[in-house]
Amino acid sequence: METTIDRSNPNRIIEVLAAFLKLGLTSFGGPIAHLGYFREEFVVRRKWVKDEAFADIVALCQFLPGPASSQVGFVLGVSRGGGLLGGIAAWTAFTLPSAILLLAFAFGAANFSGPMGQGIIHGLKLVAVAVVAQALWGMARTLTPDRTRIGIALAAVAGAVFLDTAVGQLGAIAGGAVLGTLFCRDTNAPPGHHLDFQVRRRSAAAALALFAILFLVPPFMHGMGNHALRLFEAFYRSGALVFGGGHVVLPLLETAVVGPGWVSHEAFLAGYGAAQAVPGPLFTFAAYLGAVAVPEPNGVTGATIALIALSLPGLLLVYGTLPFWDGLRRRPTAQAAMKGTNAAVVGILAAAFYSPVWTSAVLMPLDFFLALAGFLLLIVWKTPPWAVVLALAAVGAISAI
Structure with missing residues (x-):
């Protein structure tokens, strides 16, 4: 992909900000839908990149851990804006609208203490059941299409269930990569086109080094008693291990913040439900x-702290990989490891779907019916997630009266 950008021209940065702010305000539906919005906006309408280059950018971001849609937006910003500042502008504009809305929900959550408020919270927890089930269904069909990868996913379920810690999740991901390398090889190199993002290798290497330092050093500093550092480390570690899409972050964050008692199960699932709206x-x-x-x-x-820490590892990795991706993506070993890793994250998400999502929300037959109805609305009738959120929150409020 060619970039002919005047790096000193701030108009490109303003253009990136405006384009991604529009998407940040209107892009409902989750990571897969976001990629559709991006293609329509930047390939079809604005013609920033060609279809082939866009497909290769998506492949890169799916290969790496992190939020795929945000990473794709970041790379498009780097390309259009002529460097790192363009990527930061794209990420900021795309991220801030929903972050502000969820921050407002956090400040208002304490007001949901009466019966109606608790009913709304329970309705949001049922939304989480439906949405995670939808993500699990879609990911399983795409990422575990054969017996080998189904077996890897089942092994990951066992690891996540019987070793219910961050170590178990990390072991499942690493084990998936090893099993994929051994059993998921494909000798055909993936098709593609030459990509040139004009990112210097020295800058890319610095980004990769910073990623490694932030991943390895903070865990050894827990004894300092600084909770801000522990908060950063917990979210950064979660962001560094998220393969397969945004919903996979659920079990990692649940372990990171519910496990040590920083956030209750109820508040965690209520916020996750609100995030769908x-x-x-x-x-x-x-x-x-x-x-x-x-x-x-x-x-x-x-x-x-939490938002930057969760997003930073994926952005550092994608920026650091840009100059090297053209050669790496053609290696069968790398492709096989990624197939195994993707199968493992299906297993991790399946374990999280059972606990805490299902066990904390489905407490009676009516809950099962409402969660199933929400799932079918998403899968069969293609109802927008925000509409399902409003419907189940309203039913939860009414049933609590």
Whole structure:
């Protein structure tokens, strides 16, 4: 992909900000829908890139951990804006609208203490059941299409269930990569076109080094007693391990914030349900979690730390990989490892669907009916997620009266 950008021209940055702010305000439907919005806006309408280049950008972002739609937007911003500043502008404009909405929900969540408020919260938890079931259904069909990858997914379920910690999830991902390398090889190199993002290798190497430092150093600093550092480390680690899309972050964040008691199960699932009703990337759920977490820092400060920490590893990795991707994507070993990793994340999401999503929300036959109805509305009738959120929250409020 060719870039003929005047790096000193701020008009390109303003153009990137305006384009992605529009999408940040209107892009409902989750990561897959976001890619459709991006293609329509930047390939068809604005003609920033060609279809072939767009497909290769999507492949890169699916290959790496992190929020795929936000990473695609970041790469498009780098390309159009002529460098890192363009990528930051794209990510900021696409992310802020939903982050602000979820921060507002976090501040208002304390008002949901009466019977009607609790009914709304329970309705949002049922939304989480329907949405995670939809994500699990779609990902299983795409990422585990054969017996080998189904077996890898089942092994990941076992690892996530019987070793219910971050170590179990990391082991499942690493094990999936190893099994994929051994059993999912395909000797045909993936088709594609030459990509040139004009990112210097030195800058890319610095981004990769920073990713590694932030991943390896903070865990050894827990003894300092700084909760802001622990909050950053927990969200950064989760963001560094999210393969397969935004919904896979659910089990990682549940382990990171519910496990140590920073956020309750009820508040976690209510926020996750509310996140389905806002446009933009699902990773802005982190803003809600950082705002409601205890002890301090929380509120706006906690939301900022959590949101940046969750998104940063994926952005560092994609920026650091841009100059090397053209050669790496053609290697059968890398493709096989990714197939195994993707199958493993299906298993991790399946384990999270059972606990805490299902066990915390489905408490009676009516709950099962409402969750099933929400799932069918999403899968069969293609109802927008925000409409399902409003419907189940309203039913929850009415049933609590």
